[in-house]
Amino acid sequence: MHPLKPATDRAHDVLHxxxxxxxxxxxxxxxAVVGATEAPNSVGRTLLWNLIGNPFGGTVYPVNPKRSSVLGIRAYPTVADLPEKVDLAVVVTPAPAVPGVIGQCADAGVKAAIVISAGFKEMGPDGAALERQVLAEARRGRMRLIGPNCLGVMNPLTGLNATFAAGMARPGNVAFLSQSGALLTAILDWSQKELVGFSGFVSTGSMLDVGWGDLIDYFGSDPRTQSILIYMESIGDARAFLSAAREVALSKPIIVIKAGRTEQAAKAAASHTGSLTGSDEVLNAAFRRSGVLRVQNIADLFYMAEVLAKQPRPRGPRLTIVTNAGGPGVLATDALIEAGGQLAPLADTTITAFNELLPPHWSHNNPVDILGDAGPDRYAKALEIAAADPNSDGMLVILTPQDMTDATLTAEALKKHAKIEGKPVLASWMGGPTTQAGVAILNTAGIPTFDFPDTAARAFHYMWRYTYHLRGLYETPMLDDETDHLDRATADAVISGASAAGITLLDEFDSKRLLSAYGIPTVRTAVARTHDEALTAAASIGYPVVLKLYSKTITHKSDVDGVRLNLQNADAVLSAFDGIEAAVRQKSGPGHFQGVTVQSMVKTIDGYELIVGSSIDPQFGPVLLFGTGGTLVEVFKDRALGLPPLNATLARRMMEQTRILTALKGVRGRKPIDLLALEQLLVRFGQLVIEQPWIKEIDINPLVASPDGLVALDARVVLHHNSTPPDRLPRPAIRPYPRQYASPWTMKDGTPVVIRPIRPEDEPLLVRFHQTLSDRSVQLRYFHAMKLSARTAHDRLTRVCFNDYDREIALVAERSDVETGLREILGVARLSKVPHSSEGEFALLISDQWQNRGLGRELLSRILRIARDEKLGRVTADIMRENTEMQRVCEKVGFTLTADLEEGVVRAAIQL
Incomplete structure (x- = not known):
């Protein structure tokens, strides 16, 4: 068995x-401009004029049934009357006519449309019905569509101006995407003054078809685009956005400004989690999870595009400030600290070097005030010393124009320090005309400049946030093997039993059974409906005990005084039972009391009360919450949100966003808790939320964390009503690990293996896998020789292991050594979807010593089963001509082989 060229290393083919x-x-x-007219100040006239006034290398056809020509160009009654099949139709007709126009375009074979027309869903139900008709016609003709209700599209690199804006954007390397046409025109006007250029200028409108995910993919694959800037009002297809952003963000910055703060996603929810989860917070969590940088104002969009294009990302959050005036340094410090950044502490060697360079009354601290008489040489040497400090992750140089200052020569002196590996250099040349020549020198050298130092400090912190989020995505997490040994059968039984009975609120006993099934520790709990049952349970569990209300209707026990703690004996248990029953009868009515639960009293004197929960966001589906728990959880609001599923790294990132983490590490002589165990609990909780889609809300509050361990004292689980169709249950925004494709298999020689989807944690195993490959296998796999160091580089393997299971899936065959227990990967097969089509590409690689044992054929057969599940209609691959063994395997599972003499490959294809 021999390998063939992989889809992952043929990314340009897929992206093309x-x-x-x-x-x-x-x-x-x-x-074709449908609705072109000569009416003064009309959209149809302006749009046609923009197209013919900015040659894009193609032909423009006005379509107007009432005119024989428009602006001197022959017009045609309908799209069907055009002399050729056109690529693009730009539609500016009234909204009621648009479905018919798109239908004509579909019949005429038009590939795409931009619908400028307004009057759709923004006008209410009738407009929404029109949109559905438009989409149906576009789908019928397999057309792509921008809009409706948009300004249009510009491609400044080719001269295309399919908008009704006044003016044409300058060519450049920034793609700007906006849901606001008015903002787009304002940015266009501003960019002309500031000489900012664009590789794309897109008004998305209602995003009926083409959405954020499509556009991020498109400009992510465009070699002329260096960064993608987005003005966003709504997320649209959340899964498509996150999938595309996670793929592109590692190579190109995606910078977003999101307008508006929506109402809390679960405002009316009864759970603590629902009341704490606001949709804007969820959006922040989604951006973090996908590597997107969110900024707060429009200027920062362009600042960050420039900064990230010119300077390396910092390795940490610590900034060193070098200034010739104390005040601006203090302002920069305030901005940095308020944003969440840190000043770099000066190392002893750095202070010694500054003492030798600077006058005695320098600041002796960071910010480094090198004093107002600093000349170019002092500036350059100070920056060199600051850059060498191991505590520093980046430098900000501030210059104020004083009598002794030469802004131009100082900028010249700093040019040689413009590129420092892993440490960005920013500058703030304050002032007016006297500093402008220096600003131009710095910008040309690749050092971004800012008018004010506080802006520069915030830009540095944005850079660190961007780095931090990307690092979290692609760090290799620790594998939690326990997620493979969960009692899913018990969990399924609890959920299905309650759902069958029409129960939407699980009682405490079943809630804790559910948690225990996913490896989340709970206290021993018994249900008691009578005095005698309560006494028996208390005696069995052992005093002291806790009694809690057992009710299938009351949400929060504390609302009805439904908890009694530290009960030391039988009399206390009987008194507590009667007290809870009386309180419930008085506050809610007798029908709400079904007894009590009895559990052991857990001492929390050395522990911390945490909350772990999940609720449904209307855009992103299940959202996880972690933070400080207890009865005052809504008051403290010390929480972090995340999107499931989690791995150990992402779980730790959630913990790092909370203030309680500092206490959990141990403070004032108190022992730390086991943070690794807490990470694993969060991972398993995420698995629970993902694998049990009938859960609508779930709280563990409190989860007590102490040096002795973790234990869930209380849990509340709300289910979707059993009348909900299964296909209408909220789906996670990030597709979870596809466990259904994991199963054991035995090779021809009797060797047992497990074939399963790849995981981020597999990176170390893949390193060892590549060490087993021969030069010939590598040559056939990649169509060229490739060094081991290149194949096993962390940046490369992270992309291989971190699958977005919506876009691609890799299967690995894993074997465990009987004697040592060590795991090894024997083979890898990958299926990559060709975006916006029903086609996929596969790739296959088997370790040399495990070839010719049937493994390749089995992996390929499973890849085809996955392709059918994903509703793909065709799977293809390119195979080297000399790879006859792989060609035979393809034929055995039904592929048709065709030789491509020009490319020198054999193309394998199968219709599914």
């Missing part, structure tokens, strides 16, 4: 296929 589906919009060869 993806780009071609939108090339009809951004690189059309011919355009």
């Amino acid at each position: 296929a993806e780009r071609s589906s939108l090339d009809a919009i951004f690189q059309p060869r011919s355009i």
